[in-house]
Amino acid sequence: MVSLPLPWYVAVEEGCQLLAAAGFKELKETEKWNVKPNNKYYVTRNKSTLIAFAIGGNYQPGNGFAILGAHTDSPCLKVKPISKKMREDFLQVGVECYGGGSWHTWFDRDLTIAGRVIIQNGKSIAQRLFHINKPILRIPNVAIHLERDMGTKFEWNKENHLTPILATKITEELLTSAKPHKSPDFPKIAENHHSCLISAICGELDVSVESIIDFELCLTDTQPAAIGGLFDEFIFSPRLDNLHSCFCAIKGLVNSTKSESFETDTMIRMMSLFDNEEVGSETAQGGQSTLQELIMRRLCSAQNHNVLAYEESIPKSLMVSCDMAHAVHPNYTEKHEDQHKPNFHKGVVIKTNQNQRYATTAITGAIMRKIAELGGVSVQEFVVRNDTPCGSTLGPLMSAKLGIPTVDVGAAQLSMHSIREMCDTTSVKMTCDLFESFYKNYSSISAQLEL
Ligand SMILES: [Zn+2]
Missing domain, CATH: 2.30.250.10 (Aminopeptidase i, Domain 2)
Structure with missing residues (x-):
């Protein structure tokens, strides 16, 4: 998917195919759902937003959701x-x-x-x-x-x-x-x-x-994506922001359901790839819509009559908002804060902003560091300079809307929003591994929280 020089409808279509090949069944929003633990499903809206979920074998309504969020659209x-x-x-x-x-x-x-x-x-x-x-x-x-x-x-x-x-x-x-x-x-x-x-x-x-x-x-x-650099360590491609994250989210989810941890998981592993993030997310298929909540409510009410199952599930859940991060640019090093210069090959970036342009908190950051450690993935830190405006992601707007604790992460890249962007090849594996570790380990880490 990363290599396709095509817009996001194709990415969603490809995502559906990858999920179907891994045993996920398609659901329609317009139909009645009969979902069961130990099963996997996906649903699309406007053919440009894709939400998939795998219900752990020991899931009970009221238990939490492990959610990965990313966006499918690009300028x-x-x-x-x-x-x-x-x-x-x-x-x-x-x-x-x-x-x-x-x-x-x-x-x-x-x-x-x-x-x-x-x-x-x-x-x-x-x-x-x-x-x-x-x-x-x-x-x-x-x-x-x-x-x-x-x-x-x-x-x-x-x-x-x-x-x-x-x-x-x-x-x-x-x-x-x-x-x-x-x-x-x-x-x-x-x-x-x-x-x-x-x-x-x-x-x-x-x-x-x-x-x-x-x-x-x-x-x-029309120029296809390419592996580049003298040592074949870079990816030159359109739309790395944010199809890189979408691809790794799908791989992480699919791989996590192949492990035994899925059969015993008490949570729902969810992946939400939204359209229209680049234009503010305020659309029927965007992150500001009610789509995420509607689907979570359906899943909470699927098996019993606990009317507060949704409300109970929210504080037990974690959302990992995944969007590409700014790698330090060797020709513009002054654009980064001295101590926070994410670079290629050095790990997935955890983004923090005290003005809440990113949703990471000490608690969600701590959980993510445990997840990274268990997955054998390095992490890097990013904060923007005090004299520079900070970009934002789905993280703050969705965590505020849903009340779900959230952490912002992403792979480092250069040329963001250019017609042709650039990242490193190792970031694909590291991000896939981090997301797989998230789905496999979140429920056990969550059980350790005395908060
Ligand atoms: Zn983005």
Whole structure:
């Protein structure tokens, strides 16, 4: 999943496949659930949020949840509802910025589109994922000869200068005039976009233009992820933030259920991968929604009539909020606080912030250190400089909403929110091992707490 140059719907789809292959059964929110201990399940919302849970063999309602939280989305450019643009005989595609991307890194990249199309399929309405596997779009830089400051300062306007080129008018006319595309019932959605773009999508999916009801198209880099560095110790890839965490969460959960500890576990092992973290999480499928609580309540009430089982479960639970961390940058060392410089190969980062931009407390930090020790995983510390604003994660907002003690962790990376990011290969194994240890050991560590 980390290596796929595709947007998050595909990550969710891949996650579902990995879980299904490991024996997790799909549940629908719309249906009645009949869940049992020693069984594993997953559910999606909007096909962009994925929640999985494995119910320990000795689970009783009112017992705690061991929850890993991460986000599936990443900053990207998305095609506007009316994207057809033409300037100086160039066919261009209007795009909207999703999240806080380092947009300057999108210039001079070989781009394509991927995403989901909603189609009428007979009597049903269905989602189809697609990806055009060649560079069809580009946002060219202006030449340094025409913008003399380019070499020292690069300024651009998100509305005016980020519009990619799709084709030229002359070529489009030459190649498409012989086969007119319009039919009498050509739907409006197709009129809002260049017909050659719509044709390319229809060709990719092998569907008719008339069957498309709506779509959500993301621009992506065509360059595949790569292992890099002289000693093959780095990963260069789009969307490490936060598909790295999602991948490790799935692996950690799946691996933990293969051990004997699952059959005797008194808790529910849960993994919540939410959409829309990069834009504030306040959506039906985001971390600010009621989704997490609704699912936990369902699980608490599944087997008996203890009406307070949910309330009892909250203080017994722990949420590990996992999002990528800032590794120290050798060219910008002054950006990090002197004593807190997470680096490659040195462990998973525990993030702390006294202004509560991260949710870690002394207690949740202590539990995480025990979990790391039992899993044989090193940890590193991060606090932001006092004179620098601190980023945040799902951790504070979900712990405040649910009242669940939470710790913020993540693997160290560089180039966060760039079109192409960078981390080290060992962080994948360390994070997988940490999460597996969390699921295996949390219930026994929790039993030791005199708090
Ligand atoms: Zn993130």
